[in-house]
Amino acid sequence: MSNLNTQMIEKYRNSFLREVEANVEEGEWVKMCMQCGVCSGSCPFGPHWEHPPQEIFMMIRAGKRDDVLTSDSMWMCTSCYNCIVRCPRGLPITHIMHGLAHYAHRLGLAPKENPTHKFAIKFWDNLTRTGRVNELKLGLALYFMNGFSEGIKTSLKMKDIGLGMWKTKRLSPMEIVGGHKCKDVSGLHKILAKAREIEESKAQKFSG
Amino acid sequence: MSEIVATNQTILVVGGGISGMTAALEAAECGKQVILLEKNPSLGGRVSQLYRYFPKMCHPTCGVEINYRRIKANRNLRVITMAEVASVSGDEGNYQVKVKISPRYVNENCTACGECSKAVEAEFDDEYNYGLGKRKGAYLPYAMAYPQRYVIDPRILGSDDAGKAKAACKYDAIDLEQQEQEVDLNVGAIIWATGWRPYDAAKIQPYGYDRIANVITSVEFERMADPYGPTGGKILRPSDGKEAKDIAFIQCAGSRDRNHLKHCSRICCMASLKQTHYVREKYGDDGKATIYYIDIRAIDRIDDFHRKVKEDPNVTFVKSKVASIVEDKATGNPVLRGVNTEGYHRYENPHDLVVLAVGMEPSVPADQFPADVTINEEGFIEPTSQGAIFAAGCSSDALDVNRAVQSATASALRAIQVVNRVAGMEG
Numbered sequence: 088m089s090n091l092n093t094q095m096i097e098k099y100r101n102s103f104l105r106e107v108e109a110n111v112e113e114g115e116w117v118k119m120c121m122q123c124g125v126c127s128g129s130c131p132f133g134p135h136w137e138h139p140p141q142e143i144f145m146m147i148r149a150g151k152r153d154d155v156l157t158s159d160s161m162w163m164c165t166s167c168y169n170c171i172v173r174c175p176r177g178l179p180i181t182h183i184m185h186g187l188a189h190y191a192h193r194l195g196l197a198p199k200e201n202p203t204h205k206f207a208i209k210f211w212d213n214l215t216r217t218g219r220v221n222e223l224k225l226g227l228a229l230y231f232m233n234g235f236s237e238g239i240k241t242s243l244k245m246k247d248i249g250l251g252m253w254k255t256k257r258l259s260p261m262e263i264v265g266g267h268k269c270k271d272v273s274g275l276h277k278i279l280a281k282a283r284e285i286e287e288s289k290a291q292k293f294s295g
Numbered sequence: 296m297s298e299i300v301a302t303n304q305t306i307l308v309v310g311g312g313i314s315g316m317t318a319a320l321e322a323a324e325c326g327k328q329v330i331l332l333e334k335n336p337s338l339g340g341r342v343s344q345l346y347r348y349f350p351k352m353c354h355p356t357c358g359v360e361i362n363y364r365r366i367k368a369n370r371n372l373r374v375i376t377m378a379e380v381a382s383v384s385g386d387e388g389n390y391q392v393k394v395k396i397s398p399r400y401v402n403e404n405c406t407a408c409g410e411c412s413k414a415v416e417a418e419f420d421d422e423y424n425y426g427l428g429k430r431k432g433a434y435l436p437y438a439m440a441y442p443q444r445y446v447i448d449p450r451i452l453g454s455d456d457a458g459k460a461k462a463a464c465k466y467d468a469i470d471l472e473q474q475e476q477e478v479d480l481n482v483g484a485i486i487w488a489t490g491w492r493p494y495d496a497a498k499i500q501p502y503g504y505d506r507i508a509n510v511i512t513s514v515e516f517e518r519m520a521d522p523y524g525p526t527g528g529k530i531l532r533p534s535d536g537k538e539a540k541d542i543a544f545i546q547c548a549g550s551r552d553r554n555h556l557k558h559c560s561r562i563c564c565m566a567s568l569k570q571t572h573y574v575r576e577k578y579g580d581d582g583k584a585t586i587y588y589i590d591i592r593a594i595d596r597i598d599d600f601h602r603k604v605k606e607d608p609n610v611t612f613v614k615s616k617v618a619s620i621v622e623d624k625a626t627g628n629p630v631l632r633g634v635n636t637e638g639y640h641r642y643e644n645p646h647d648l649v650v651l652a653v654g655m656e657p658s659v660p661a662d663q664f665p666a667d668v669t670i671n672e673e674g675f676i677e678p679t680s681q682g683a684i685f686a687a688g689c690s691s692d693a694l695d696v697n698r699a700v701q702s703a704t705a706s707a708l709r710a711i712q713v714v715n716r717v718a719g720m721e722g
Binding site (some may be wrong): 177 | 635
């Protein structure tokens, strides 16, 4: 093979697709997309996000690493599963979207101000602290996500619902101190630390 | 019915469509004894239901007529209609085949004068027109049917209509006492040519074939375009009978889809390209066709056809698998939703009529083959080196007419080789 050919092959040897295949959950499916567009057309949020799924898959194959990983598109997915149901190639599109979102977050490239991203972090921190979701703390954290005065306003608006839940024993005000937890919290933390270690060692070769 | 003579040097052809007729004729014209079975009351199969062929845009009736003349002229070929294979046993050179023959209730005296049909009142969905029109309870399957003999629908038996039909016949051709027969045939080789059926479009839920009146299938559109079809050759909307001038074609409706048929049905792209000609033929510059596609698969020499259609300014190509169809209640227009992947443009396009280019699936479901054959995961018969049951045409793969006929001729040759070997052994 001529030198020119080899150069062209190297140029098109797309490392971002391989990176996605290696590090993103279900990422090995991306190459199976045949660009029919049925996922993009089926997405109920379609008009509101920058890149619909089939466009994201093409961008991955075109090596647009920054454009993909800093995009807010994956964070707009509501997991309605319309795309998975209709995809003629059986790609788990919803799961790939979440996989991409998670990977972008891990690399610190996810859009900081995206509300889904912000809430996802709050949910994760809340859950992993005790191994159980503390709904009171999570709810309040959500209300105050966009500043103190908005938080007060939302809390007042929601107070009747909160009181109703308290009366029907769906919510305990005592959760604000500590809250309930799983049996072996430190064991859970060890599991999570180990999982993170494995993930990071896998991602090492593609970082930067 | 006169005695059917078959020996282990006889070739049995199952299915009397274009592939079965071709295989039977090629073998019979080589001097072999052939029995051709057809499940329906007439030969012709799906080809007889087409208005025009691609790429030459000629009428299939022409080729079908030539085949019927060859059949009539050949004394080695015996045609049995309304016959189905119940079971097959034995092996190469010596098969025992049980055939079930349903009663037609009309004997060979029939002159196809049509008096019985006039006398009968009951009407049923016309299978020949995919249920788009009605036919009488005593009927000729279609104008060119072979044999030219009427059929009594078993659903009118025991009613006044049956008596009226019998009374109207001047030739004593109606025999309401006919019974189902079972015949045992001993044959040397079997050509399996049971063909295809259109994929059930109602299973493609987002396209609403079962909910939206103006969403039809490509085979139904073919009947509409035919001047002898249910609409007299007019392209009419099923909802209100108005002329449809803005027509959308949706490709891969059921094909290349893991939720439906995994395979590419091969003919649908060319069928839709062909059908854009019908729109132009009926309406000239007033007709508009839009083809929604993933990629156009017009292979080898028929790509010229594709290029010519692309030059037509009234035909638009949208690279997109349509996501869903909703009905505009006020106008009855189907509204197509999706994303044009050339530029990622979201669309919401109303059309007068939507034609789903439905895929091909084998007529015989994989678990219902009466014979021992190898079926692949798409349901088609795989070629094997064992035995002498040979698939011809669309029972072997999704094929256009041209390739189906080639496949049929090849299978006829294989069957001839088997019966020649048998003849050699028997000295």
